[in-house]
Amino acid sequence: MNYADAVALLRHLVTIPSVNPAASPTKSDTVGEGRLARFIFQYLSDAGLHCLMQEVLPGRPNVIAVLEGDSTPAVLLEAHTDTVGTDNMEIAPFEPGEEPDIVRGRGSCDDKASLAAMMTAMVRAARHTPRCSCIFAATVDEEHLFRGVHKLTTEPLPLPVQGAVVGEPTQLRIICAHKGTVRLRITVLGKAAHSAEPQRGDNAIYHAAALVEVLARHAQQLAQRPAHPLVGRPTLTVSTIQGGTAINMVPDRCEIKVDRRILPGEEPAAVAAELRQLVARHANGRFSYEVEDILLDPPMELSPDAPIVERCQRALEAAGGCSQVCGAAFGTNASKFAIAGIPALVLGPGDIAQAHTATEFVRAAEVEQAADIYFRIITNQ
């Protein structure tokens, strides 16, 4: 079957901006998933699918399309409608271009390639006999707080499902395990003073600098821990530092942000507690500080023997793809499905190396192949 229509659809999706409001709170004309959600709703309704809008945040709904047939079990296909911001882009963010082999623009790879391929597969499946059962969900807010998938998985689904296929750039490989993320804000507190008399103050930057050294040593120790067979070793990055207000003042605050990538088997809360302990041992009453959780996002691991994995492997083999299961360092909505008791894997067109970049693009051939694979997953062939 020819799936060139998936690429044409993707080019159109790129022209509809859907930047996550957290990435660009001021650019109101390009921000939010509302316009894209309305387009998806209309497109799939026109193709005869039963669609509903699931309000998540004001003007930011998930779109759910349901195909109800005789063949069981149903599968859930999910991809996200929001994108990261466009400030760093070196190409026109909402112009996909006309090159036959490539689609460019913000979201072309992450995650509109998966959206377009899934939508095309759903439209094909709606015309297929015997009718099969499937849910497609286009969710909001994946690039910030995952509130779209949270809403989707905490309300009853329209059909029971065997599992979920999360569309993200995996170069059409099946991802069965990925890391989770723990992010903390550590605010080191000192005492302000005039820099002519620094002995009257307590320099928060000096304390924070020593703490950064401690965290860097911890990162080196993490690199010695045993590797997970699919996702490798845990990591830690001190990713921002901010402190001081004026060149002639002893700073009374210095804030650092820490990003720790956790392995399947590690608990986000336990890892956050481990980091808090590390900070407490180092501070040891010499300075005060506050620690705040920014994100506790769990890792994901699905048995390669799960029926949803075998189903996707069959589809990949039939479509001439690679059916070997892999791991990924980046987090996805799959871990949120797993928490809700829905077995989930990640599988989609595009390369994660292109996601969020200044020149984001996806190869058209991969989008067409993805539509074919999703169609075979839906129809279980």
Ligand SMILES: [Zn+2]
């Ligand atoms: Zn994504």
